[in-house]
Amino acid sequence: MIGPRLLVRSLRFGYRDVPGLIVDLDLSVAAGEMIAVRGPSGCGKSTLLYLLGLYLRPDGGSIRLDGEETTTLSDRDRSRLRAHRIGFVFQDAGLHPGVALLDNVAEGAFYGGWSLRAARARALALMARYGIAGLAERRAVQVSGGEAQRAALCRALVRDPCLVLADEPTGNLDPENAAAVIEGIRAAADDGAAVVVATHSPAVAEACDRTVLLA
């Protein structure tokens, strides 16, 4: 891999009611690097993650993932990139409540062309790694917040993403579960992913290689 995994240049974005939320942002994250994005509420941390996760189109600038320009891609290709290369961990796990935890985790690989069996096997392996394999058949509503967030982390990692985005991943967790989740995200970086974590937590920022401050 030559060059950064994620390269952002002159990124600009604003909502209709909040114009100029992000102005000329430059950012570079190498493979294996984990960075924290910090700043006051409303400064655009989550919005930056949505831009990097290809959920939003920027008003200007460039976002390159493994050298490929993403801002000009079609909606379909952006979805495909998400399905294959980007893992996202939300503050609230964002699981399907009535679906078994195993299928919730495996869904992270479903849209990337994995077979059902391969996706489930990979999901189960990750769940075992994060201590929730025993809950595989439980529905998401039947597990605790910490267990749900670990499942969400597994879902983000199941497709072996090159970019992991986490939006306040420990915001709703007790210290023990928060530590497990941060450890998991760190492990993803150690495995070669570029990781961007939006957080208010100094503990999370401390686990990162560097911090980017948004005003």
Place this chain on the structure above:
Amino acid sequence: MSAGRLPGIRPRVLLHIVVAGLREHRRRSLVTILVMGLACLVVVDTSGRTDATRRSLLAALEAPSLRLVRIVDRAGQAGFSTAAVEQLRALGSVEWAIGLGQVGPIGRNAALGGPTGGFGAGAVGVRAYVGDLFGGPLVRLVSGRRPEIGEAVAGAAAARALGLADGFGAVEDDRQGQVAVVGVVEAAHGVEGLDSYALVRGGAETAVTELVVLLRASRDVEPFVARLGDLLPSREGPLGIERAAELAALTEALATDAGALDAAVLWGALGATAAMVAALRFGAIDERRREFGLRRSQGATRSTIAAIVVLESAILGAIGVVLGGAVGAVLVVAQTGLAPDPALVASVGWLLALAAVAGAIPAAVAAARRDPIEVLRTI
């Protein structure tokens, strides 16, 4: 690998998601199945009963007497012959045809004798025929055997009058002399008049003055009559043509009207089904905004979301159609005693399933257009 070349979801995985979704939203799934089932039941029941009634009526209207055409050469100038009978029999629309000669002088039992001035005891009319008298459903040999040329069979009434209960004997008339009678026949379905004659089998030289033609279907009657001018070798002189024309027209009208009724019921049901499925599906996707947003956030394309919604409808529609069609068919059998036409049930099923899919398309498009960010900002 560039984004454009990355593989998408596998069909089996898509099916797995769809089935899991149907299980998760069990109540909505059951309501959709119920709606589809009821729609199919109503259409199969209505169309099936209409079809059964129509088939019964059409069967009644296809009675041989309503498919019969008699062509009478009143002046004896048309030049009908054995060849004309054969020519008519060769037509695809003709099931049976015979030619009859003029009614001969009164005949008597050759053994018993009797008066010659009228149908008194032992006296009947004698008539020559050409063609296969027994080749159709109208004349049946009751006893004895089929006659050779120059021999006769007696109609049931004629046999009684001649005193030929077993069908064997001889008849004597003033023109042909003595003719052997070798059997008794019964005539029915519009040719009952033949029962009163001793029917002598004629040959190639027999003069034919009346053609009796049984067509295969009542709808063939009018076209056949219209073509008579081309079919017969000569049409000189006045011809009397007798047929049940009004009933044939009624047959046509019945088939057309019943078909129009079926079509009206079917189109109405298709429209209503599509509308109901659309309403149900819109309700479902509104309830499932978060689910679809999450799927999009995990990499589902718009077309994957649309496929999920449409496939769900197709599966629910298929289940509803099978259940509704089966119940509808049972109802038709219970009400009419006739099983509905399987092709009709299958066609109704297919069309309703298609209506379910068509009804789901607007909802599928709406679900696919949802921006995942709407959901992500609430997570």
